[in-house]
Amino acid sequence: MIIDLRSDTxxxxxxxxxxxxxxxxxxxxxxxxxxxxxxxxxxxADMFGMEAGLFCPSGTMxxxxxxxxxxxxxxxxxxxxxxxxxxxxxxxxMSNSHASVKLxxxxxxxxxxxxxxxSINPDDVHAAETTLISLENTMNKGxxxxxxxxxxxxxxxxCDQHGLKLHLDGARLFNALVETNESPKDxxxxxxxxxxxxxxGLGCPVGSVLLGTxxxxxxxxxxxxxxxxxxxxxxxxxxxxxxxxxxxxxxxxEDHMRARELGKMLEGHALISEVxxxxxxxxxxxxxxxxxxDMLQKLEEKGIKAVKFGKDQIRFVTHxxxxxxxxxxxxxxxxxxD
Numbered sequence: 001m002i003i004d005l006r007s008d009t010x011x012x013x014x015x016x017x018x019x020x021x022x023x024x025x026x027x028x029x030x031x032x033x034x035x036x037x038x039x040x041x042x043x044x045a046d047m048f049g050m051e052a053g054l055f056c057p058s059g060t061m062x063x064x065x066x067x068x069x070x071x072x073x074x075x076x077x078x079x080x081x082x083x084x085x086x087x088x089x090x091x092x093x094m095s096n097s098h099a100s101v102k103l104x105x106x107x108x109x110x111x112x113x114x115x116x117x118x119s120i121n122p123d124d125v126h127a128a129e130t131t132l133i134s135l136e137n138t139m140n141k142g143x144x145x146x147x148x149x150x151x152x153x154x155x156x157x158x159c160d161q162h163g164l165k166l167h168l169d170g171a172r173l174f175n176a177l178v179e180t181n182e183s184p185k186d187x188x189x190x191x192x193x194x195x196x197x198x199x200x201g202l203g204c205p206v207g208s209v210l211l212g213t214x215x216x217x218x219x220x221x222x223x224x225x226x227x228x229x230x231x232x233x234x235x236x237x238x239x240x241x242x243x244x245x246x247x248x249x250x251x252x253x254e255d256h257m258r259a260r261e262l263g264k265m266l267e268g269h270a271l272i273s274e275v276x277x278x279x280x281x282x283x284x285x286x287x288x289x290x291x292x293x294d295m296l297q298k299l300e301e302k303g304i305k306a307v308k309f310g311k312d313q314i315r316f317v318t319h320x321x322x323x324x325x326x327x328x329x330x331x332x333x334x335x336x337x338d
Contacts (some may be wrong), residue, residue, distance in 0.1 A: 003326050003333075004305045005262075008172075008255070008281060008319035011203040017243045024239035028232050029055070030225070036235030044196055044209050047245075048188030052217035054210045056229050056237055059084075059171050062195035062210035063225045064092045067132065069193065069216055070165040071099035076128035078102045078119050082109045082141035084169055085134055096227075100128040108276070109142025111135070111153040112166040120162055133159055136169040137176050141309070144259075144282030146176045149186055156190045166190065171197040171208075175280040178252045187207045192216070201252050201281060202244035203320040248320065252264050255281040255318040258327050262316060265331045271295060284309055302333040 004010055013021065027033035041053035056062045056228055063085050065203045071077060077093060079086055083104035084193075085093060093099050102119050104111045121127035133155065159166045168191045177184060188194065193212040198204040210220055226228060231237075254308040266285050273288035292308040299306055299314075309315035 001082055001326070001329065002303050002305065003322070003330055005316040005318065005322065006305050006307045008200045008203075011320040013205055013240060014320070016137045016247065017116045017203070017240050020239045020243040021236045024235045026196065026233040026235035029178045029234045030230040030232060034233065034235040034238070035240070037238040040238040041209060043242060043245065045211055047184045048194060048211055049185035050194070050211040051214045052212065054217050054220050054224060055231075055234060055241075056208050056210060056224055057206060057231065058199075059169070059195055059197035059208040060089045060092065061224065061227055062197075062208040063134075063167075064089060064096050065167050065210055065220045065227065066167045066193040066195060066212070067093055067134070068097045068098065068223050069212075069219055070132040070167060071097045072131075073098050074100075075131040076100040076102055076121060077132045077134055078104065078111075078116060078130060079112050079134040080104055080106055080109050080136070080139070082139070082156050083134060083136050084140055085136075087141070099132075102130070107142075108145035109136065109139030110145060110147060110151070113158055116155060117158055120158075120164070129252065130162075131162060132165045132167060132170060134167045136171065138172040138280050138282070140171065140282065143278065143284040144280035145277075146173065146179060146279050146301070148180055149182050149190070152187075152190045165192045167192060168194045170194050174249050174286065175201050175252050175256070177206055178249065179256065179280060181299065191247050198241040198244060201255060201319065202241070204237070204240040204244050207234075209241075236298035250321075255320070255322070258322060258324070259316075260285050260316040262318065262330060265334060269334065278296055281318045283318075285314055285316070287312050287314065298337050299334075302337065304330060304333060 024036045029037045045053040121130045137147045198207045259281045260278045263283045274285040274286040
């Protein structure tokens with residue numbers, strides 16, 4: 001039995017999800033005529049108290065469309081130095097929007113209101129115009145760390161005071177919400193745009209939705225077309241997302257529980273010096289006396305897959321297809337190598 005913990009994007013559709021996909025009514029989404037896509041977009045918009053949504057193939061696309069909406073030539077985005085939009089989206093901020101980036105530091109991938117305030121460029125001919133703040137929840141490189149609503153409120157206030165847009169890369173936002181028990185509508189009130197990824201913890205095969213105002217989503221639809229993201233009978237994919245929203249949100253707590261147990265199994269291992277605090281479904285282990293490549297090879301020999309996550313770190317991600325039997329087996333397999 002292979003235990004694959006490289007990412008929560010690796011899940012396969014459940015039987016119920018497959019049935020929902022197979023039976024979905026579809027149309028041409030580029031013409032706005034796919035009823036299942038339209039239902040998904042409105043369902044998520046209503047859930048977060050926002051006006052409209054746009055279904056896209058990936059979270060990278062929804063993030064990049066949002067950045068395109070809120071920036072332009074000679075403008076600047078402020079984000080954490082470990083943000084997905086900066087590290088893992090192929091240089092898209094520059095290549096898609098021609099915008100500059102100001103990178104901030106902060107524990108576990110989170111940035112503070114004061115650091116944001118100090119980083120807003122003055123109205124000066126020499127400086128790019130700061131137009132956008134982008135946050136990520138949960139924070140991938142921070143070990144699945146969570147922003148709470150109380151942490152967002154002062155950042156929102158700064159944006160309002162300085163006329164800045166606020167975007168959320170909510171790739172694993174539902175993972176955060178089931179931990180904090182906060183309201184999606186309260187989160188929707190904080191942001192100009194939110195990217196909701198469906199193919200991670202929710203277990204869908206494909207897709208993300210960008211939420212925003214009707215005006216922004218109208219513009220976003222045109223940007224999506226230029227990015228090559230206009231899909232046709234996409235309702236088969238949207239049906240998977242609707243099923244996941246109705247059946248897979250609460251069970252995210254199971255992934256978090258297993259991640260915490262997995263983290264405990266790794267603590268004290270001879271080859272691991274530190275395990276980041278496990279807040280959701282991501283476990284980051286800092287290595288000692290071994291390279292990530294060699295550690296991953298040892299794990300592979302035991303039938304465990306993980307990924308390199310820095311010069312001395314590896315990452316494990318729990319998900320829909322990782323069960324209690326696999327968790328127990330994981331603990332047994334890592335006992336006898338060092």
